[in-house]
Amino acid sequence: MTGPEGPREGDEALRALLRRADPARDLLPLEAEHVHTKGERVMAIDEQEQVRGAGRERRPARRRFVAAAAGFAVAASVATVFLTAREPAPTTTFTTAVADPSASCAVLTPEALAQRQTAFEAEVTAVAGQQVTLEVLARFKGDVDDRVVVRQPAEGQDDSSAVPFVAGERYLLAADGGVIAGCGASGPAGDDLRSLYDRAFA
Numbered sequence: 001m002t003g004p005e006g007p008r009e010g011d012e013a014l015r016a017l018l019r020r021a022d023p024a025r026d027l028l029p030l031e032a033e034h035v036h037t038k039g040e041r042v043m044a045i046d047e048q049e050q051v052r053g054a055g056r057e058r059r060p061a062r063r064r065f066v067a068a069a070a071g072f073a074v075a076a077s078v079a080t081v082f083l084t085a086r087e088p089a090p091t092t093t094f095t096t097a098v099a100d101p102s103a104s105c106a107v108l109t110p111e112a113l114a115q116r117q118t119a120f121e122a123e124v125t126a127v128a129g130q131q132v133t134l135e136v137l138a139r140f141k142g143d144v145d146d147r148v149v150v151r152q153p154a155e156g157q158d159d160s161s162a163v164p165f166v167a168g169e170r171y172l173l174a175a176d177g178g179v180i181a182g183c184g185a186s187g188p189a190g191d192d193l194r195s196l197y198d199r200a201f202a
Contacts, residue, residue, distance in 0.1 A: 089145075089146070090146070094180050096153060097179050097180065108196060113197065118174065119172075120140060120142075120148075121136070121173070130154060131150070137170065141201055163182075171189055172187065172189045172194060
């Protein structure tokens with residue numbers, strides 16, 4: 001301590017003791033420019049650490065955003081598939097004519113076949129009771145959907161003019177007013193019937 005009479009002997013002894021305990025007592029003091037440079041380097045390192053820390057903080061948020069976007073896309077896809085599965089495919093429905101015992105069939109000609117309102121080729125995909133489902137392969141006249149359903153006469157009714165539908169077989173079908181034509185105008189896609197269709201709808 002320093003009093004009005006100058007430094008005391010105890011203060012000088014304490015300073016000497018501190019100097020002997022200082023590990024850097026033999027080093028030269030640093031120049032001011034060197035101290036300034038060291039300070040700038042420390043500040044630069046600190047700024048880099050702050051930037052890295054901010055980047056690490058942003059990454060989890062970015063991952064959460066990507067995960068949320070992916071989840072939304074999956075949910076939208078599932079909803080689309082669900083709605084599409086529930087929506088029935090467009091279907092054209094026909095019935096088959098009930099045979100009239102008193103009527104006779106005229107000879108089928110290309111000219112007579114060409115007068116039908118609708119003509120197409122289709123393959124039977126399913127037969128369930130009196131209902132036949134077909135997939136349309138070609139259209140010759142009129143408009144029909146890709147999926148066609150033919151309702152056959154109920155059991156007990158005369159269906160001698162009905163087409164004998166078999167799953168997996170192809171058929172050439174003509175119709176008027178939503179009724180499949182009989183008397184040879186509709187039937188399995190054999191060579192003779194196909195020749196008539198080719199000439200009728202060339």
